[in-house]
Amino acid sequence: MQKKYLAIYDDLVNKIQANTWPVSTLLPSENELSIQYDTSRETIRKALNLLSHNGYIQKVRGKGSVVIDIHKFSFPVSGIESYAELAEKLQLESSTAVHQLGYLDANHEITKMLAMTQGERIWNVVRVREISGEKIILDKDYFTERYVPLLSLDICEKSIYHHIENNLGLEIGFAQKEIVVEDPTEEDRKLLDLEGFSNIVVIRSQVYLQDANLFQCTESRHRPDKFRFVDFARRVKN
Amino acid sequence: MQKKYLAIYDDLVNKIQANTWPVSTLLPSENELSIQYDTSRETIRKALNLLSHNGYIQKVRGKGSVVIDIHKFSFPVSGIESYAELAEKLQLESSTAVHQLGYLDANHEITKMLAMTQGERIWNVVRVREISGEKIILDKDYFTERYVPLLSLDICEKSIYHHIENNLGLEIGFAQKEIVVEDPTEEDRKLLDLEGFSNIVVIRSQVYLQDANLFQCTESRHRPDKFRFVDFARRVKN
DNA sequence: CAGTGGTCTAGACCACTTC
DNA sequence: AAGTGGTCTAGACCACTGT
Numbered sequence: 001m002q003k004k005y006l007a008i009y010d011d012l013v014n015k016i017q018a019n020t021w022p023v024s025t026l027l028p029s030e031n032e033l034s035i036q037y038d039t040s041r042e043t044i045r046k047a048l049n050l051l052s053h054n055g056y057i058q059k060v061r062g063k064g065s066v067v068i069d070i071h072k073f074s075f076p077v078s079g080i081e082s083y084a085e086l087a088e089k090l091q092l093e094s095s096t097a098v099h100q101l102g103y104l105d106a107n108h109e110i111t112k113m114l115a116m117t118q119g120e121r122i123w124n125v126v127r128v129r130e131i132s133g134e135k136i137i138l139d140k141d142y143f144t145e146r147y148v149p150l151l152s153l154d155i156c157e158k159s160i161y162h163h164i165e166n167n168l169g170l171e172i173g174f175a176q177k178e179i180v181v182e183d184p185t186e187e188d189r190k191l192l193d194l195e196g197f198s199n200i201v202v203i204r205s206q207v208y209l210q211d212a213n214l215f216q217c218t219e220s221r222h223r224p225d226k227f228r229f230v231d232f233a234r235r236v237k238n
Numbered sequence: 239m240q241k242k243y244l245a246i247y248d249d250l251v252n253k254i255q256a257n258t259w260p261v262s263t264l265l266p267s268e269n270e271l272s273i274q275y276d277t278s279r280e281t282i283r284k285a286l287n288l289l290s291h292n293g294y295i296q297k298v299r300g301k302g303s304v305v306i307d308i309h310k311f312s313f314p315v316s317g318i319e320s321y322a323e324l325a326e327k328l329q330l331e332s333s334t335a336v337h338q339l340g341y342l343d344a345n346h347e348i349t350k351m352l353a354m355t356q357g358e359r360i361w362n363v364v365r366v367r368e369i370s371g372e373k374i375i376l377d378k379d380y381f382t383e384r385y386v387p388l389l390s391l392d393i394c395e396k397s398i399y400h401h402i403e404n405n406l407g408l409e410i411g412f413a414q415k416e417i418v419v420e421d422p423t424e425e426d427r428k429l430l431d432l433e434g435f436s437n438i439v440v441i442r443s444q445v446y447l448q449d450a451n452l453f454q455c456t457e458s459r460h461r462p463d464k465f466r467f468v469d470f471a472r473r474v475k476n
Numbered sequence: 477c478a479g480t481g482g483t484c485t486a487g488a489c490c491a492c493t494t495c
Numbered sequence: 496a497a498g499t500g501g502t503c504t505a506g507a508c509c510a511c512t513g514t
Contacts, residue, residue, distance in 0.1 A: 024450070055412070055414075058411055058412065058446070058448070058449075058450035060448065060449055060450065063449075066449075066450040068412075068446075068450055070414055171473075172473055173296055173472070173473065174293070174296065174306075174470065174471060174472040174473065175470075175471050175472075176293075176308055176468075176469070176470055176471075177468070177469040177470075177471065178466065178467070178468050178469075179417065179465075179466070179467040179468075179469070180465065180466050180467075181419070181437070181439060181462035181463065181465055197437075198436055198437070199419070199435075199436070199437045199462050201419060208296070208306075210296070210298065210473075211296075211298050211301075211304075212262070212296035212298060212304040212306055224419035224437050225419065227417075227418065227419055228416065228417070228418050229416070229417040229418075229467075230414075230415070230416050230417075231414070231415040231416075231417070231469070232412065232413075232414055232415075233412060233413050233414075233415065234411070234412040234413075235409075235410055235411065235412065235448075
């Protein structure tokens with residue numbers, strides 16, 4: 001059986017998006033919701049806290065839960081999102097060209113970061129993302145063969161994340177991301193349509209599984225004019 | 239009396255930073271902690287969930303809570319952070335020059351966003367941040383006079399946020415942030431030491447109070463070589 | 477198997493907002 | 496005073512991990 005608080009969360013998200021409670025009005029109270037969904041108040045509170053963390057409501061003590069629905073203005077709420085999800089959301093014509101698919105050098109710095117045992121090899125995937133006819137993003141991914149034993153051109157051209165989560169059944173736990181602006185490298189100039197831009201936006205991330213093991217490093221290099229990052233931050237105190 | 243789960247959270251953070259449980263080892267189990275702190279398991283779980291959201295631990299079902307302490311590698315965990323906090327953390331010599339302090343035009347676009355009643359005026363503050371002798375950041379802030387009735391040069395030169403949270407007692411609820419790269423404006427060129435850089439990183443944010451009302455818009459314009467954004471993201475499912 | 481974290485309950489008291 | 500969300504409890508059962 002589906003977890004109750006997640007079912008309630010999904011139901012409330014749907015109702016918010018269907019405008020059952022317009023923006024800046026109040027949700028029913030926790031007590032009323034616990035009657036409506038025939039459950040305890042704590043379970044309702046779990047669902048409401050999820051809504052709050054994901055930018056649907058703001059809870060106000062003594063008043064109730066105000067609908068804010070940040071999703072109406074900006075699509076991607078911050079987090080770990082794959083390129084495929086993004087391109088699909090924006091409904092852009094896009095394609096992916098794989099430029100490298102192999103193993104990394106054994107004494108490369110990243111190998112030392114990712115390898116947990118001696119002799120463990122690290123996948124090295126370099127891909128160029130083309131959107132609306134322009135080569136705009138250069139993605140460099142590194143995975144341990146411990147978690148991702150096999151990779152094919154076909155998988156890389158579609159979505160590695162889809163493969164990892166659905167076929168391999170690995171669950172992402174958390175990620176650390178860094179965004180900086182750098183000078184383009186020779187590789188950037190060669191593989192991307194830089195159009196005279198003298199800077200490139202670099203997003204470096206380290207992705208950990210739910211068992212807290214590091215399994216991937218990524219470098220995503222974007223042409224500055226096509227880069228946009230959206231973040232929803234909440235003062236978390238509970 | 240201090241909230242119990244926050245006291246436990248603080249205590250655990252201190253102990254993690256004091257290396258009581260080294261990185262990648264396990265915390266005591268929830269049952270054991272509930273005995274140690276003489277409290278219920280749910281209260282312990284609240285403290286542990288906070289640790290998890292803030293990047294100190296990763297909970298693994300059937301095993302326990304693994305210490306990860308992301309803070310060792312990168313200082314600012316994503317969120318809403320003021321310039322003053324940041325400069326202090328990095329221990330850099332820095333100063334702030336106020337270039338404008340007044341009210342915004344009544345039919346400006348931002349006035350329409352922020353004003354809740356007719357005739358309500360909007361503060362317009364433009365400041366240049368100088369770090370280690372270079373003018374690097376241009377901050378443009380807009381506040382409603384409804385929440386911030388008075389502003390002085392002195393306040394602006396120090397930290398407006400400090401004033402808002404401590405003197406005015408306003409509590410930040412959440413913020414929406416957007417990061418893009420743009421061409422420098424005339425104003426950027428005039429006020430900043432751009433050193434020939436042809437791009438500028440713009441962070442636009444809207445800040446809401448805990449009562450879900452919008453009270454501030456901000457534009458923070460950074461020279462690209464001095465810009466760095468760090469983000470810790472977790473797949474939130476509870 | 478025992479031990480772990482994840483979910484859920486029914487109830488209690490508190491702090492706050494609104495009237 | 497009545498209603499709201501915030502904290503806290505003591506107990507239950509489940510799913511998962513290790514041995």
